[in-house]
Structures are given as C-alpha cells and as structure tokens.
Amino acid sequence: MFDIITSRDFYAKLVADFDDFMAVPDSGRLALNCTITAYHLYEWVWGDWLKNDYAVQKALGIRDRDSFVAWIRRASVWFAIVESLANGTKHFIRNQGFETMHVIGYGEGPYGVGPYGRGYLLIDYGESAGEHRWMPAAHLLEVVIRFWRDFFKKYRPNEDIPVSKHHVD
Numbered sequence: 001m002f003d004i005i006t007s008r009d010f011y012a013k014l015v016a017d018f019d020d021f022m023a024v025p026d027s028g029r030l031a032l033n034c035t036i037t038a039y040h041l042y043e044w045v046w047g048d049w050l051k052n053d054y055a056v057q058k059a060l061g062i063r064d065r066d067s068f069v070a071w072i073r074r075a076s077v078w079f080a081i082v083e084s085l086a087n088g089t090k091h092f093i094r095n096q097g098f099e100t101m102h103v104i105g106y107g108e109g110p111y112g113v114g115p116y117g118r119g120y121l122l123i124d125y126g127e128s129a130g131e132h133r134w135m136p137a138a139h140l141l142e143v144v145i146r147f148w149r150d151f152f153k154k155y156r157p158n159e160d161i162p163v164s165k166h167h168v169d
Contacts, residue, residue, distance in 0.1 A: 007048035010041055011148055012162040018145050022138060022166045026104070026119035031137050032085070038144045039079075039086035042072055049156070056155050076147040078140055081123070099124040100137070142166070 004010055017034040024030055046065045050056060062068045072079050085100075104119035121137035145164065152161050 007044040010044040015162045
C-alpha cells in the first residue's frame with residue numbers, strides 16, 4: 001500500500017502512529033489509528049513472511065494464521081484489549097466489557113489531569129478489577145508496541161527496527 005510494503009514498514013507506521021499519539025495524548029483519533037495498526041500488524045507479519053517461515057512457525061508452535069493469533073493472545077495479555085478496540089471501532093461495537101473515557105479535568109479519572117495540564121484517554125475495567133481497574137490508553141499502546149518490537153528483534157533480527165522516541169529501551 002503506497003510506500004508501506006512489508007511488515008517492517010507497517011511496524012514503522014505503528015511507531016509513527018504511537019509517536020503522533022504521544023504528542024497529543026488526549027486524541028481519540030490518534031489513539032484509534034495506533035490501536036488499529038497495532039492490531040492488524042499480525043496480518044502483515046503473517047502475509048509478509050511468517051506464512052512461509054516454517055522454522056519460526058515451529059519455534060512458536062503454530063501452523064497457520066489462526067494459531068499465530070492464538071499465540072499472540074497467549075504471549076501478550078494486552079492484545080485482546082487492542083483487538084476489542086480495533087474491532088469495536090470498525091464494527092461500531094460500544095460494549096467491549098470495559099469503558100473508555102477522555103479525562104479532561106481533576107476528579108474525572110484516578111490520575112487527575114495529564115502531563116502539562118492536558119487530558120488523556122483512560123480505560124476503565126470496572127470495580128471488579130480492583131486495583132487494576134484503570135489503565136491509561138498510552139500505557140496499553142506502549143506495551144503492545146513493545147511486544148511487536150521484541151517480536152521483530154527475536155524473529156527478524158536482521159531487520160532495521162524503528163524506535164519510538166517515547167520508548168525507554
């Protein structure tokens with residue numbers, strides 16, 4: 001697609017989407033762009049090289065695209081949340097089993113106002129989640145991007161992997 005041809009290119013798009021979002025951490029548009037890219041990266045990895053890389057398939061214990069997705073869900077507990085957000089966006093599914101909110105002032109969320117007095121995006125897993133009830137969207141996106149970064153480093157070590165200016169490596 002245009003100049004995004006390989007899974008490495010699509011990962012570079014993900015890093016750029018994340019950096020754009022981190023510059024405006026209260027933008028639902030930028031968060032969803034990043035979320036959708038983070039979710040669909042598995043399709044690019046599969047289609048670009050993994051479907052024909054039997055050594056990596058064996059190392060992962062997978063045999064097809066569906067078993068690759070199942071492996072990702074086991075390897076990253078956060079992938080299911082990204083999947084729900086991406087599919088909820090695409091198919092207008094509002095009830096995800098968690099709430100999303102835009103925090104813009106004190107008293108609206110558990111962390112007050114974000115950096116530099118700006119708002120931020122927050123995921124609320126509900127009271128039953130106890131002390132793990134809240135997660136800023138930026139944290140969710142960062143852990144998923146780190147998952148993909150580590151995946152590329154381990155299974156495509158010769159690739160030149162883009163680095164986010166917001167990661168602590």
